Amino acid sequence: KQEVTQIPAALSVPEGENLVLNCSFTDSAIYNLQWFRQDPGKGLTSLLLIQSSQREQTSGRLNASLDKSSGRSTLYIAASQPGDSATYLCAVRPYGNNRLAFGKGNQVVVIP
Amino acid sequence: EAGVTQSPTHLIKTRGQQATLRCSPISGHTSVYWYQQALGLGLQFLLWYDEGEERNRGNFPPRFSGRQFPNYSSELNVNALELEDSALYLCASSRGQGVHQPQHFGDGTRLSIL
Numbered sequence: 555k556q557e558v559t560q561i562p563a564a565l566s567v568p569e570g571e572n573l574v575l576n577c578s579f580t581d582s583a584i585y586n587l588q589w590f591r592q593d594p595g596k597g598l599t600s601l602l603l604i605q606s607s608q609r610e611q612t613s614g615r616l617n618a619s620l621d622k623s624s625g626r627s628t629l630y631i632a633a634s635q636p637g638d639s640a641t642y643l644c645a646v647r648p649y650g651n652n653r654l655a656f657g658k659g660n661q662v663v664v665i666p
Numbered sequence: 667e668a669g670v671t672q673s674p675t676h677l678i679k680t681r682g683q684q685a686t687l688r689c690s691p692i693s694g695h696t697s698v699y700w701y702q703q704a705l706g707l708g709l710q711f712l713l714w715y716d717e718g719e720e721r722n723r724g725n726f727p728p729r730f731s732g733r734q735f736p737n738y739s740s741e742l743n744v745n746a747l748e749l750e751d752s753a754l755y756l757c758a759s760s761r762g763q764g765v766h767q768p769q770h771f772g773d774g775t776r777l778s779i780l
Contacts (some may be wrong), residue, residue, distance in 0.1 A: 569721070585765040597670075597756055598771035605766060647765055653711035653722060654701070654769060 555649045556581045560657035573631035575660045577644030590643040634664045670772035678778045687742040687775045691759030698740040704753035713760045
């Protein structure tokens with residue numbers, strides 16, 4: 555069974571610092587990995603999707619890397635802003651499956 | 667382009683009642699997924715529908731069921747509600763069954779069981 559872990563569960567950083575969020579998964583047999591953002595009481599907003607054949611994806615201040623063989627992904631957010639405060643979720647799509655397996659998220663607070 | 671829409675936003679029920687949650691996918695998307703996000707448990711996969719058929723279900727009891735209509739919208743039904751069914755229920759859609767297609771989520775229905 556695929557297990558997805560995100561550590562730390564919560565973190566606070568001062569505005570302007572770069573954010574580094576880590577995600578690990580136990581089974582490297584995945585089609586892709588997706589990073590989401592969730593604001594309190596809201597749904598999920600897709601940030602980046604990395605296919606298993608890719609090493610990284612970038613969108614604006616966001617950059618996500620994928621090391622499938624070691625079961626790790628990292629989301630970098632450059633020059634954090636208070637508006638980046640949210641929970642960030644990592645999800646993988648295992649082989650033979652259309653369901654996503656989620657981590658429990660990194661709850662981020664950016665302090666002005 | 668309109669995103670995934672879910673209704674109602676909030677639903678309050680008592681134990682033993684039945685709840686119906688609705689989801690409209692993004693136009694052109696044929697696959698609909700249902701997830702449960704209970705406090706402290708993270709997001710758990712419930713059901714997947716594509717082209718009107720149930721394709722996969724998660725580890726939930728049979729009182730969780732649903733269907734997909736010809737216009738690809740979907741309904742999730744929960745019978746004999748229990749206190750632990752209190753959660754945010756999220757619907758997602760994707761373009762076809764392709765495993766490389768991203769899933770796009772709605773804002774969810776908050777189900778509270780009293």
